[in-house]
Amino acid sequence: MAGMAALSAALPVGAELLSEADAKIDIAPYSLEVSRGRFLKTIAYNQQVPGALLRMQEGRPVTIDVTNHSGNDEIVHWHGMFLPPEVDGAMEEGTPHIAKGATTRYTFTPSPAGFRWYHTHTFAGRDLNKGQYTGQHGFLMIEPRENPARYDQEIFLALHDWRGSLLASDDGSMNPVYDISTINGRTMGFGEPLRVKQGQRVLFHVLNSSATEVHWISFAGHSFHVIALDGNEVPNPATVSMLRLAPAERVSAVVEMNNPGVWTLGEVRKHVMAAGMGVVVEYAGAQGKPRWDQPNDLVWDYLQFGTTVAVSVAETGAVEIPLVFESKFAGHGAMDRFTINGKSFPDTETIALTHDQRYRLIFRNKSTDDHPVHLHRHTFELRRIADQPQTRGILKDVVLVAGGTEVEVEFTASHPGLTLFHCHQQNHMDDGFMMLFRYV
Template structure:
């Protein structure tokens, strides 16, 4: 599933890598006179580096014309590429195998990169150097291990010095799908890390080849290939003999360099032959590079975490993450995984619909299911939300003072949850805070809340497990308690409920909005919709509208204002104000968790706004549409004369 724009690039890259690898494999075994070990080296590196590996093959190793390979590969820069190819093919293969195993095993990143180094060095030394190069190097297997140890140590240190920080920082960066081998991004990061490692190791391999401490590119021809002319261009006997002589000279040079003494550069003049001091200095320098490459990620990311800890989390752009950011914080701040969406609500669906209870004896029973859905907040703009009963806000529970209620909550989220009944007086075990009054409701489990309603007014319910994440993603709903005595009701001709919410939608993903860097919201909703998709309240001049403001949001205090004249504040946090305590206002600050009931008179005909007075909150992604956006509702009053 394509979750981020980079996923499309990765697919394109992998296709190019497959085509490039297929071509290199075909051409190596059909046309190119390289030993088998180098053929496989180029194939593996092209598999890892895609078109970059193909470029190296064509420019440095692919025989341009028949019988020209010896001369073509002679330049030192090409020999250095051959040596690096051989190094990367072995070392990277070991590193990749180790990376997969450590990720599946759940090892922390700091241990992961150590295991990767050991595995890469072992495969490079014992397999690709001592074993696969045995025929060229001469001597016994263990002699080759000893002779190859120091060159392989220098080369591996340099490669891992470049590769380790790249992998650690990118894997533990914003998109931590990169930590899991089941994700495309894991392989993309591995490929990029190998590319950086190749670039860092290359100059060291050039030096090693120049000192005849490592093999570069070679030519291996079968009997019928030797001296073969390139059709029409080298058809003369002279050219054929020259080509054969070049090959013989090249083969002789490599044969002499293939024995154990080659490992010490004894064929070079004394002034050019490597000394023990030079070798020790190079080894020490690359070891310092390696230590720096390992240490640097510890200053930026939490190296104590594993792929299991972070759970393929994706952080919002601009979110600050440091070396001590806990895994639980990352998962709480992470985007909703689109693959968890189990229901896509119709674009015109509305939330907060009244849920009718069923009766079991004298108990009113409600069923709530928490799940992941896709919800339209604006035409063309959807969010991946946590929802009760497939709607945002969750269904409105409307009961009467004195009712006995039972609410069965089923959890179909990818994480645990609970429900809190905000502001209610009830038995402690029914209150809902996870780990405080109850065990969390795990995925696939259910829990029943049962209590007698002893209050009246405007209340709401919301999650109380990972609250900053789950409530911000939509787990809330209104709980309206009508008075047992109808005479205690606050009369009005119409009623409208305003449940506030903030959202952050970036890079196709939905993140929980939070008052922190990178998590500030860019969309705002009333009852799950942003203006101009919010409902229009229709009234007539002279009628009274009761507006129930509910601070179901989690981020901001919203100064809610109604045009067309002041309103009367008649209830606060579910408590009806005495007549002498009521007051007129045109703006009330609705903080998270607060509720205000206000009465507004339709004095004049026309279209009057209910809106937040923070201007940014009346935009959609900072854009005004049809006069505004976000936290705006139109009251359309008909009748009478304008004036």
């Protein structure tokens, strides 16, 4: 299968190719029409959800001006990129907030090539109209230096959940629930379908921009041939019946358009599909009601995309860093707390890294919650998931650590500066699930 060069295609409508000219992002209140006559008040980029697809050339410096008309201090995180901490987009690393009414200029050199994204990185707490609960997310594609290979069509899809409320679970924790779920800001059947032609090879880039929810996506009558995870080429591309994406994860997959008709692409779980998370895919000349084939099971395995091989820390020269995840529920409406090695941010330990040293992070999740953990400014390699065989070659920046399990990843400390590590579930991050690495 083609490598990272295969992740690019002809510039889609609505994309913006960044060169010497500045790009501009305006953060402001927006009324999003999710279905005919049904509007949600949110915060968005440039009066659209998702924000504009930005294309950058790997290694070519860019300048982006961001103006904040949201009414609150804001910040933009350039997720999945190797950037200095002062522009990465996390206050904890030292990137300044954008004050109300102010404009901030971000100047950086994009790297690495692949499917990235940009989004807010602010505290929301119990306010479900802030942070990742809003429409502040957009697609970001960094083109490789070499001439890209091309597919017949390239489609970007963002999964998102809206208008939540907080409910107490059996263990006393407070978790958001939602009554609207969308793809690219619209519910199933609203707006134009995705139009394809028989014989096309369509490259889908799927992003889960939800603040808290894992999503399972199937395409009736078709299969996904996964070629990249989090924008990084996988060593063993594989064909699957569905995709699973935790918050902030991305999957790039090719679909062979070999089954003419009108079909549904959407969430496998019935209640989420009923909340709107679906889109019609229509072949040229086809008519009729969209067809949906309900899968019987939820199926996903990271390791099918890697190479199974035992890898010891002695072989890689990695220094082990154990990180234990636990939860402490306050109850009675108080903020819950999540801990890393017994402490919640900002009291978590700041762990020292040596430049160019290899490290193996051992995630031990002793809580009952699943945690999609994200390491800023670096890419890590999956090594072990629960009791499954060890693996090599799967490069990511987010991995879902299921409740009560262990996951091991390795990375090289090659980007000096403060580096944030956190759960990408907004309520978990707000409840203390963050820590910093620092270089010495």
